[in-house]
Amino acid sequence: MSAADLLPILRGLPWTLGLTLGAFLIGALLGMPLLAARQSRSVPLRGLSMTIIQIVRGIPPILWLFIVFFGLGTGYLPISPFGAAVASLGLISAANMAEIYRGALASIHPGQWEASSALNLGRWSTLVDIVAPQTFRVALPSAASYLIGLMKETAVASTIGVTELTFYGNQQSQLTFRGLEVFAVVGLIYVLISLPVAWLSRIADSYLQAKVAR
Template identity: 75%
Template sequence: MNAADLLPLLRGLTWTVALTAGAFFIGAVLGVPLLAARRSRLWLLRFMAMSVIQIVRAIPPILWLFIIFFGLGMGVMPISPFNAALMGLGLIAAANLAEIYRGAVASIHFGQWEAAAALDLGRWSTFRDIVAPQAFRVALPSAASYLIGLMKETAVASTIGVAELAYQGNQLSQLTFRGLEVFALVGLFYVLLSLPIAWLSRVADGYLRAKVAR
């Protein structure tokens, strides 16, 4: 393969990174209110949040993309393939990260909530200043693992025409008839993307553990 053949893959790589980062950001933000609703004292709100999370996680990502792009995009409002993929993967990320957050918060001993209440701290202040910093450290490894999985899931966006890495690899293999080389290189790109995420996660986790130990 020559340098010209690499250009489409590099363009696809940028779309993969953009889609991964955008969907993860959406999920990280929307996961917080989902967590709050999931832990609400109102049973109806808890039930609704739990239902949303279970439904979103039960439906395959490719089907969500079809629903948004071919359903909403063609029947309700025009939407580009990239934005449809961003919405779909962001929604899925929100449901999964909400569960990661919930597990992290649940790992914090209830005695800390009781101690904060004894000090007359409000529920929000307790969560923000005491529980959340500890839960963040617990959630970090799982969130990083999910981010790597999300990056791989972006390949389904090729089914609705997003020119990300897998899409460009498929196009290039059909043009060059060198599928083994092309997809081996595509796989290498995914590995190279995942390694920094895993490394940064370990570094951040080690830093936070050391900070707590002091």
């Protein structure tokens, strides 16, 4: 496969990265209030958050894209294909990140809270200075794995016209009639851009593990 065939495909790389980071940031932020509701002492609030998480995670990503872009975007809320993809994948990301946070928080021994109370530390201080750093370290590997998975899920955005890697790969395969070569290259690009995420997550995990241990 020549460079002339590769360059058109690479035009989709910024869109893939932008879509991945946008959706992940939305999920990382919205996952926190979802977690707070999930851990609430209010039974209705806890039930509502659990229902939202189960519904969001139970519907395929491509269907969420169609709901937002063709459903809400047709007459109700005009939205671009990229905006619809970010919103859809961001919603899915929020539900998944809430569960990642919940699992990480559950791994923190209750004795941490009791010891902090014995030292007369306030609840907020305990959460920010003691529990949160440990929770973040535990959640980091799962969050990094989800980020890599989310990067691959962005391929479905091509179905609504987002010009990301898979979109241009499909376009190039139709022009060259070499689908196997083209999509093998597209797959290799996804692998290559996921490697730095895995590498950085390992470095961050080692750093946080050493910091928490001190």
